[in-house]
Amino acid sequence: MKILVPVKRVVDYNVKVRVKSDGSGVELANVKMSMNPFDEIAVEEALRLKEAGKATEVIAVSIGPAQASETLRTALAMGADRGILVKVDGVVEPLAVAKILKGVVGEEAPGLVILGKQAIDDDCNQTGQMLAALLGWPQGTFASKVVVEDGGVAVTREIDGGLQTVKLNGPAIVTTDLRLNEPRYASLPNIMKAKKKPIAEKTPADYGVDVAPRLTVLSTAEPAGRKAGVKVGSVAELVAKLKDEAGVI
Amino acid sequence: MTSATLIRRADLDFLLLDWLGADRLAEVPRFSDINRETLTALLDLSETVASRHFLPHYKTADMEEPTLDEGGVHILPEIGVALSAYAEAGLFGQSFAHEHGGMQLPLTVAAASFAHFLAANIATAAYPMLTVANARLLTTFGGEALIDALARPQIEGRYFGTMCLSEPQAGSSLADITTRAVVDGEDGLGRRYRLTGNKMWISGGDQDASENICHLVLAKIPGEGEKLVPGTTGISLFAVPKTLVVPGDFAGERNDVVVAGLNHKMGYRGTANCLLNFGEGQRHRPGGASGAVGYLVGAPGHGLAIMFMMMNEARLQVGLGAAMLAYRSHRLSVAYAGERAQGRPRGATPDMRPIPIIAHADVKRMLLAQKAYAEGSLALVLYCFHLADLAEAADDLEARQLLDLLTPVAKTWSSEWGLAASDIAIQIHGGYGYTRDFDVEQLYRDNRLNPIHEGTTGIQAIDFVGRKLIRDKGEAFTLLLSRIDATIARAAASAVLAEPGRVLNMARGAVADMAQTLVADPTGTGALDNATAVLSAFGHLVAGWLWLDQALAAEAARDRLPASLVDGKVATARYFAAYELPKIPGWLSPLRAAPHLLSEVRAELF
Numbered sequence: 001m002k003i004l005v006p007v008k009r010v011v012d013y014n015v016k017v018r019v020k021s022d023g024s025g026v027e028l029a030n031v032k033m034s035m036n037p038f039d040e041i042a043v044e045e046a047l048r049l050k051e052a053g054k055a056t057e058v059i060a061v062s063i064g065p066a067q068a069s070e071t072l073r074t075a076l077a078m079g080a081d082r083g084i085l086v087k088v089d090g091v092v093e094p095l096a097v098a099k100i101l102k103g104v105v106g107e108e109a110p111g112l113v114i115l116g117k118q119a120i121d122d123d124c125n126q127t128g129q130m131l132a133a134l135l136g137w138p139q140g141t142f143a144s145k146v147v148v149e150d151g152g153v154a155v156t157r158e159i160d161g162g163l164q165t166v167k168l169n170g171p172a173i174v175t176t177d178l179r180l181n182e183p184r185y186a187s188l189p190n191i192m193k194a195k196k197k198p199i200a201e202k203t204p205a206d207y208g209v210d211v212a213p214r215l216t217v218l219s220t221a222e223p224a225g226r227k228a229g230v231k232v233g234s235v236a237e238l239v240a241k242l243k244d245e246a247g248v249i
Numbered sequence: 250m251t252s253a254t255l256i257r258r259a260d261l262d263f264l265l266l267d268w269l270g271a272d273r274l275a276e277v278p279r280f281s282d283i284n285r286e287t288l289t290a291l292l293d294l295s296e297t298v299a300s301r302h303f304l305p306h307y308k309t310a311d312m313e314e315p316t317l318d319e320g321g322v323h324i325l326p327e328i329g330v331a332l333s334a335y336a337e338a339g340l341f342g343q344s345f346a347h348e349h350g351g352m353q354l355p356l357t358v359a360a361a362s363f364a365h366f367l368a369a370n371i372a373t374a375a376y377p378m379l380t381v382a383n384a385r386l387l388t389t390f391g392g393e394a395l396i397d398a399l400a401r402p403q404i405e406g407r408y409f410g411t412m413c414l415s416e417p418q419a420g421s422s423l424a425d426i427t428t429r430a431v432v433d434g435e436d437g438l439g440r441r442y443r444l445t446g447n448k449m450w451i452s453g454g455d456q457d458a459s460e461n462i463c464h465l466v467l468a469k470i471p472g473e474g475e476k477l478v479p480g481t482t483g484i485s486l487f488a489v490p491k492t493l494v495v496p497g498d499f500a501g502e503r504n505d506v507v508v509a510g511l512n513h514k515m516g517y518r519g520t521a522n523c524l525l526n527f528g529e530g531q532r533h534r535p536g537g538a539s540g541a542v543g544y545l546v547g548a549p550g551h552g553l554a555i556m557f558m559m560m561n562e563a564r565l566q567v568g569l570g571a572a573m574l575a576y577r578s579h580r581l582s583v584a585y586a587g588e589r590a591q592g593r594p595r596g597a598t599p600d601m602r603p604i605p606i607i608a609h610a611d612v613k614r615m616l617l618a619q620k621a622y623a624e625g626s627l628a629l630v631l632y633c634f635h636l637a638d639l640a641e642a643a644d645d646l647e648a649r650q651l652l653d654l655l656t657p658v659a660k661t662w663s664s665e666w667g668l669a670a671s672d673i674a675i676q677i678h679g680g681y682g683y684t685r686d687f688d689v690e691q692l693y694r695d696n697r698l699n700p701i702h703e704g705t706t707g708i709q710a711i712d713f714v715g716r717k718l719i720r721d722k723g724e725a726f727t728l729l730l731s732r733i734d735a736t737i738a739r740a741a742a743s744a745v746l747a748e749p750g751r752v753l754n755m756a757r758g759a760v761a762d763m764a765q766t767l768v769a770d771p772t773g774t775g776a777l778d779n780a781t782a783v784l785s786a787f788g789h790l791v792a793g794w795l796w797l798d799q800a801l802a803a804e805a806a807r808d809r810l811p812a813s814l815v816d817g818k819v820a821t822a823r824y825f826a827a828y829e830l831p832k833i834p835g836w837l838s839p840l841r842a843a844p845h846l847l848s849e850v851r852a853e854l855f
Contacts, residue, residue, distance in 0.1 A: 030259065032258060070286055070289065073286055074290065077290060185293075185298070185338070186294060187338045187339040188294060188338060191290045191294065192282060192352055195284075195287065
């Protein structure tokens with residue numbers, strides 16, 4: 001069984017994101033970029049399945065600018081076998097990503113696609129679900145445990161009320177939550193080995209996908225700063241403020 | 250605590266790529282594997298391992314010192330865990346040749362990686378530092394059997410290494426060592442000797458984190474009449490494993506090396522520092538006889554020369570360590586000064602809120618000085634590692650000459666002024682900096698070792714003036730001047746940097762003038778008596794030059810670098826010219842005004 005793992009190049013989680021002065025988006029110049037942390041968890045899970053003999057090949061795919069090859073290289077250094085770079089400059093919305101991934105799935109025929117549940121830049125949390133819908137495959141989202149069984153996969157999901165386990169018939173889509181695993185970091189020898197692993201270059205046109213945005217961003221602004229608090233004299237005053245001013249009770 | 254306090258990637262990227270052009274080392278066949286992408290991945294890995302495994306126990310290792318009992322020395326378990334992570338990441342082997350199981354990366358790149366670990370936890374980083382230097386010596390001078398048995402396990406991070414030079418009665422004066430090595434036959438590892446003697450200040454001399462320890466020990470082989478040859482010519486070098494290894498005759502037996510005691514230090518406390526007894530013959534008797542079993546490395550009598558190779562790398566590593574402690578002291582100071590609100594601007598009304606102390610001129614003075622020392626040291630040391638790469642792998646003779654000249658400078662300038670940066674950090678933190686609730690007092694204590702080990706400042710100065718200036722007849726110095734002049738010429742065309750260039754040119758003139766006089770007449774100028782002052786002046790000239798050079802490189806790349814980085818480099822270059830370079834005439838003055846004052850003062854006078 002092949003496993004396909006989409007990985008996204010995003011602003012590093014340590015970076016304090018700043019809005020551009022003209023409000024046209026966030027500052028990306030001279031900003032450290034790295035693999036979306038949820039995708040690292042996805043790569044790790046795929047590698048563990050391969051190491052357990054449940055999968056034969058792990059293929060990483062990234063959709064983005066030429067520099068996204070660095071993100072693919074990180075996945076290869078962690079242990080993925082080969083990479084696919086679908087080169088696109090500019091914004092690619094989740095639906096376009098899902099359509100491209102559908103094309104990749106059509107070519108590669110994986111038994112499992114493991115994605116991060118969301119990317120930490122736009123927090124959309126849509127791609128995995130859209131891909132499942134486009135393919136007509138079962139999906140197990142927000143996975144905290146993944147067990148590959150005969151002909152399918154049991155996914156334990158983190159839901160509001162606790163944990164829910166769903167059994168999916170393969171091929172299937174899984175999206176990862178934080179507690180699924182702790183991803184490894186690539187060792188230096190594996191970083192060096194990864195340089196020799198192949199990365200195939202594609203374009204959205206190869207999959208017949210039009211990536212033109214369908215959404216319009218009106219403006220981007222910093223969240224309002226915190227305002228100073230007030231001291232209340234009594235519980236009664238607190239309750240009154242919560243009721244009348246904050247309107248929360 | 251975030252990893253951002255270890256080292257800012259933009260700073261490192263600037264030094265490595267925009268300034269040194271280290272990615273061009275890929276043109277050297279030995280380094281063809283390196284490219285920008287690999288470099289970024291390596292630095293990411295280093296940052297992750299350092300912040301995840303080295304930084305968290307920085308304070309704990311300071312409070313819980315190593316202990317000694319019958320079983321040997323025990324160090325904080327977190328140190329062992331961190332070093333396992335370092336080994337698993339494959340970082341011990343980064344600069345070794347493929348044939349020895351290494352990754353064959355340039356020393357410059359390995360140093361940039363190691364900088365993260367030194368910043369995070371210098372006492373834990375001391376173990377891999379010594380191990381790598383030890384293994385490098387063995388791969389260079391050892392036979393195949395010794396390399397396989399003792400170097401490879403160090404490159405894999407399974408064994409750790411030490412260097413055993415000093416003895417209780419012989420520290421800086423290695424000619425006076427009395428450890429003896431007597432021939433004991435030959436086995437699978439080569440010529441076997443039995444060593445007896447005591448070695449002092451042995452970092453990593455014992456610990457319970459590695460499978461085995463390889464000591465590299467200086468000892469004298471007795472000549473006729475069992476007498477030790479006086480001076481340094483009789484010194485030989487031996488590899489002495491803690492537990493004996495195959496294919497030697499006594500494989501598996503504990504060697505006759507015993508920890509006599511631990512030194513209780515001011516800083517660097519996570520590094521177990523030991524007095525070792527070789528050849529006590531009481532607790533361990535390999536092969537049923539007393540004497541520590543050691544294998545000769547290189548030819549008899551070549552010990553000190555060989556050890557100097559390890560020492561040269563270690564001197565640059567000490568400079569790097571001092572630079573990184575200074576760097577972290579600086580980053581913590583910047584953060585604190587930005588948060589701590591005290592005082593108001595001149596002319597403000599009392600109802601105004603206090604402003605962060607970073608806005609006060611005197612605090613900026615301190616932060617600029619720190620930045621000048623910290624980033625200046627890092628630049629100087631990386632410049633030297635880059636020279637080492639060019640000298641070793643590309644047979645660049647000029648690079649070799651400059652490296653020899655600058656090694657004592659890199660060690661001394663970084664450790665003296667890096668310590669000053671850590672000192673300033675306490676001042677910026679005020680009373681809080683004097684407490685153990687903040688890291689800066691520990692950074693200061695850790696950094697206080699750096700002007701002492703691997704040759705004190707005084708020893709470096711004698712090496713510099715005696716060997717690198719006088720014996721060299723100023724040849725390498727002249728070469729350096731041509732490089733300084735090239736930078737000054739470039740600065741003349743710049744609107745903002747012409748003035749610092751002009752000041753540097755004056756400093757260059759003063760130092761060059763003194764060097765010429767001193768080489769021509771060492772006695773008349775009291776050259777060796779005043780060596781430390783000469784090295785101070787020379788160090789500041791070199792630092793001032795590299796600051797101007799950095800600022801020019803930053804200006805040239807302004808369109809693709811963060812504006813604060815470029816402006817910071819330019820401001821610091823201007824600061825260095827205005828505040829630091831004028832110190833040079835003060836250091837040089839006694840060589841003309843009072844060259845013999847020091848030798849004339851009688852000891853009784855104190």
